[in-house]
Amino acid sequence: MKIVVIGGTGLIGSKAVSILRQGGHDVVAASPNSGVNTITGEGLREALAGAQVVVDLSNSPSFEDKAVLEFFETSGRHLLAAETEAGVKHHVALSIVGTDRTPDNGYFRAKVAQEKLIKASGVPYTIIRATQFMEFLGGIADSCTNGKTVSVSPGLFQPIASDDVAAAVAEAALAEPRNGTIEIAGPERAPFNEIIARYLKAVGDSREVICDPEALYFGGKVEEQSLVPLGQARLGRIDFAEWHRRSTAKA
Template sequence: MKVTVVGASGLIGTRLSEKLRRSGHDVAAASLSLGVDTVTGKGLDVVMAGTEVVVDVTNAASFGDSSAFDFFKASTKNLLAAAAEAGIRHYLALSVVGTPHLVESDYFRAKMVQENLIRASGRPYTILRSTQFYEFINGLIDIGAEGNVFRLPSAFMRPVAAGDVAAFLAELAAGAPSGDVVEIGGPEQFGIDEIARIYLAANEDERQVITDQSTSYFGVELTDDALIPGAGARMARQTLSDWLNQSMGE
């Protein structure tokens, strides 16, 4: 089966492409660095030819302004048009847990537009919403950086390893389109402030974390459960402590 991975050079895309190849699939890798520009459409017709499944794991370069909206709108429209031309049987896209509740944020409003375009396209699809990756904890806690302290809310999250997300995407790509949203989250629940303390301690960083509910999450004030997946979500395997031990050993 030919699978086109769009965003193949990124954190998830590299892992997903490797897993698909190991399973015997013919993987076409598409990314800006490989000459495929989803915003302009350059190279899409070539890379999509003969494709049965498309997996969109692209991401916007910026989280904090309208550029994310422009990116996801143009990119998704071009990908869906190319998918229709190629006659693909499954359009699979990666999104974020909590997106419908976070649309006051420019970034999450852009993700909601992406999801809505996919739903309205008439293509057979699956949307996988994931919780935040362990690999992005450093960037996550930086939202509360203030001098030598971090001011962070105690809203809950269930962070997940990028490898576990890639493995689930590979499983979904090999299956039938659900025509719906599915979710994945990590095996443990933490407050954002709590995970920051764990991460900083593991990195021997002595800066303090102050619990502050007024700190916004990419422009949104969080409720306690805004970032928590639903009851039917896939539970990933790798724990935070296992990931920290692994990442520090690399």
């Protein structure tokens, strides 16, 4: 089966491509560097010719509110139109748990817009909403830092390892379209501030984590359950301790 992975060289894409290729599938790892650009439409027709499945893992180079919305709307329209023309049977997209519950977050609003385009396209689809990746805990801490303190909301958080995300994406690509949404999350749920404090301690970072109910998460206020699944979700197998052990071993 031919599967095109848009964003196939990124963190999740490269792992998903490897899993699918190991399964014997014809996988195209598409990205602007390979001549496939969803913003301009360049190379889409050629890449999608004969494809049964398209996995969209594209991401905006800018997280500024207007730019990220334009990226996902433009990219989504071009990609879905090309899929319709090529007769693609299944569109798989990676989104975020809580996108529709954090309206102050511009990135989340852009992902909601992307999801709406998918649902209206007529292409059979599966949307996978994931919680935040463990690989980004350091960047989150940096974004919340003022001097030697890190202000983080006590809202619940359930980060997932990228290996588990890639496995879920690959599994969805090989399954029948859900025409609906799957939610995935890490195996451990705890207050956001406690998880960040645990991460900083594990990496030997002396910054102090302050529990601040008013702390923003990339511009959005975090309620108790803004960032975790509300209902049934598929849980990853890799907990924080195992993820940190693997990360340390790779370094």
